[in-house]
Amino acid sequence: MxxxxxxxxxxxxxxxxxxxxxxxxxxxxxxxxxxxxxxxxxxxxxxxxxxxxxxxxxxxxxxxxxxxxxxxxxxxxxxxxxxxxxxxxxxxxxxxxxxxxxxxxxxxxxxxxxxxxxxxxxxxxxxxxxxxxxxxxxxxxxxxxxxxxxxxxxxxxxxxxxxxxxxxxxxxxxxxxxxxxxDVTVDTSVTFATRRHISFIGNFRHEPNWQAVLRLKQLWPALRARLPGVELHIYGAYPPPKATQLHAPKQGFFIKGWADHAAEAFHDYRLCLAPLSFGAGLKGKIIDAMRYGTPVVTTEIGAEGISQQPGFIDFPGAIADEDTALLDAAVALYQQQELWKQAQDKAPSCLAQFSxxxxxxxxxxxxxxxxxxxxxxxxxxxxxxxxxxxxxxxxxxxxxxxxxxxxxxxxxxxxxxxxx
Known part of the structure; x- marks a missing residue:
């Protein structure tokens, strides 16, 4: 052998x-x-x-x-x-x-x-x-x-x-x-109407993830003002004290920490928001979001390697690098069921390339x-x-x-x- x-x-x-x-x-x-x-x-x-x-x-x-x-x-x-x-x-x-x-x-x-x-x-x-x-x-x-x-x-x-x-x-x-x-099937068992809130997940020891959390903290007040009552839940392994100190339930900003399974961070959420400013490789969080039927708003670096189509035509969500564009895309996907469903429907073809x-x-x-x-x-x-x-x-x-x-x-x- x-x-x-x-x-x-x-x-x-x-x-x-x-x-x-x-x-x-x-x-x-x-x-x-x-x-x-x-x-x-x-x-x-x-x-x-x-x-x-x-x-x-x-x-x-x-x-x-x-x-x-x-x-x-x-x-x-x-x-x-x-x-x-x-x-x-x-x-x-x-x-x-x-x-x-x-x-x-x-x-x-x-x-x-x-x-x-x-x-x-x-x-x-x-x-x-x-x-x-x-x-x-x-x-x-x-x-x-x-x-x-x-x-x-x-x-x-x-x-x-x-x-x-x-x-x-x-x-x-x-x-x-x-x-x-x-398994490249997409879990669509939880509908738009029954999903709530926005999520992000990433190992806190990885600097691109930590910087994304800081960017989320900066963007959140403006996004929360446009989506009253919506919460942002941040998951990730090895959360340091500097991360847990960002926990602010009254502002709807939650540091959840460890997730025993990726499903916790995606299954019941309406949107994944991943404003990655730098990084490399494929982003596991984007793949997992697709697997649980959760549309994603991310940057070009976040989506890199996910879709082979020019301009990320088949990406199951939205791609934007500037803060205003990220916020606009997040609000639109969170509020508009038809747009949300169109994004979710693109996930199977994206996942198929990783079979x-x-x-x-x-x-x-x-x-x-x-x-x-x-x-x-x-x-x-x-x-x-x-x-x-x-x-x-x-x-x-x-x-x-x-x-x-x-x-x-x-x-x-x-x-x-x-x-x-």
């Missing part, structure tokens, strides 16, 4: 972030192909993590900058290694190349960190994104990791185009892999083809080979230095204990 080794940045938390349930969908893809799976991470195990043992997936802890990982690799001998975000490839990629050179190296970018960072920098400076923003040190690191891997899973076609056209990453090293939804049944065979065919022709595939990736040579040598020596330093510190600590 072939082995998939997943090196996780964190343990999957599907109820905390879209990244969590995306990871589970990738694990499911390999489970269906009969792979044994080990999920390994250096992160602490969270009480909110998914119990992977329920799926027969083994869990393992790994140490950073430690020879013990090489011993684990030697024992496991994975056929495929999946890095969860580029930082994991930086940390562990050279070990994999040293110990398991024939393992297929996959990178799940989740979203492009360098794109999100560039947009955040521009947002903070109140200006448009520039080419210089996109050529940051972070971008150099992330694109280098992409080039060192055999295939990188890109979550949206917008990011796929950026990688090929701006960063000149060969198409042969990229694979479009959005969210893989087992696991449709996408998984294509994904697996491409992955299997690369694995079967791995030598020739790698021979055409000269830039990746060059980057491996330079990066892995420097990273290897640094890791060995850190390991030696840690051992020396441990010995000195033991000697002090013995003296006492």
């Amino acid at each position: 072939p082995l998939l080794l997943v090196l996780g940045y964190v343990w999957p938390e599907p109820n905390s972030s879209a990244a969590g349930w995306r990871m589970l969908s990738l694990l499911q893809l390999y489970r269906q192909q009969g792979f044994r799976i080990i999920f390994a991470s250096a992160a602490e195990k969270s009480p909110h993590r998914f119990d992977l043992s329920n799926w027969g997936i083994e869990e393992a802890s790994v140490a950073l900058n430690c020879q013990s990982f090489a011993a684990q690799l030697q024992q496991w001998q994975p056929a495929v290694v999946l890095f969860d975000r580029f930082m994991l490839e930086e940390q562990f990629g050279w070990w994999v190349d040293d110990v398991c050179p024939q393992a297929l190296k996959l990178l799940d970018s989740e979203d492009l960190h360098c794109l999100r960072f560039a947009r955040q920098q521009a947002f903070s400076a109140n200006r448009a994104v520039t080419a210089a923003d996109l050529r940051s040190e972070l971008a150099m690191r992330e694109v280098a990791a992409i080039l060192r891997c055999d295939l990188t899973l890109t979550i949206s076609m917008a990011e796929h185009r950026l990688l090929t056209e701006f960063y000149q990453v060969p198409v042969s090293q990229l694979l479009y892999c959005p969210f893989l939804l087992d 696991a049944e449709l996408l998984q065979p294509q994904l697996w065919q491409r992955i299997a083809a690369v694995q079967q022709q791995l030598s020739s595939h790698r021979s055409e990736a000269f830039l990746g080979s060059m980057l491996k040579y330079h990066h892995h040598r420097s990273t290897k020596f640094m890791a060995q230095w850190i390991e030696a330093k840690n051992k020396l510190a441990a010995q000195e600590s033991q000697e002090c204990s013995d003296v006492k």
Whole structure:
């Protein structure tokens, strides 16, 4: 039985972030192909993590900058290694190349960190994104990791185009892999007349979500004045004190915090309002809103990658970047049943493009083809080979230095204990 080794940045938390349930969908893809799976991470195990043992997936802890990982690799001998975000490839990629050179190296970018960072920098400076923003040190690191891997899973076609056209990453090293939804039906059981209030959901640790909450707080008085009696309910994992302090029931502004299931944030709500000012990737909140038949008002960044049609013609709601346009769209969709129903009716066609049944065979065919022709595939990736040579040598020596330093510190600590 072939082995998939997943090196996780964190343990999957599907109820905390879209990244969590995306990871589970990738694990499911390999489970269906009969792979044994080990999920390994250096992160602490969270009480909110998914119990992977329920799926027969083994869990393992790994140490950073430690020879013990090489011993684990030697024992496991994975056929495929999946890095969860580029930082994991930086940390562990050279070990994999040293110990398991024939393992297929996959990178799940989740979203492009360098794109999100560039947009955040521009947002903070109140200006448009520039080419210089996109050529940051972070971008150099992330694109280098992409080039060192055999295939990188890109979550949206917008990011796929950026990688090929701006960063000149060969198409042969990229694979479009959005969210893989087992169920693409839309729940329309709760009607316009019986729905109430407006919702937003997002992990508070994710800066784009936090800035969206602050923007909602700023927009809310004007929106509340136009929709008397309507409330805004904000859900999200890990709410910090600065978020709970925004809770203002008398003004109809509610910080709800954790939601055990996405249905809590959408099922009975008439509208989802997500004024995201920056970010990257696909937005899980938009997907979930569609699944529960809740029209969405968001920005172009919020809708990016959701609809492949020019101008987001098929988007199930409204898209606007300016505050006035966002407010007007929210009021119109909240009050006008016919407009609301038209938006809801667009959700099925939008969701269909993320059907696991449709996408998984294509994904697996491409992955299997690369694995079967791995030598020739790698021979055409000269830039990746060059980057491996330079990066892995420097990273290897640094890791060995850190390991030696840690051992020396441990010995000195033991000697002090013995003296006492």
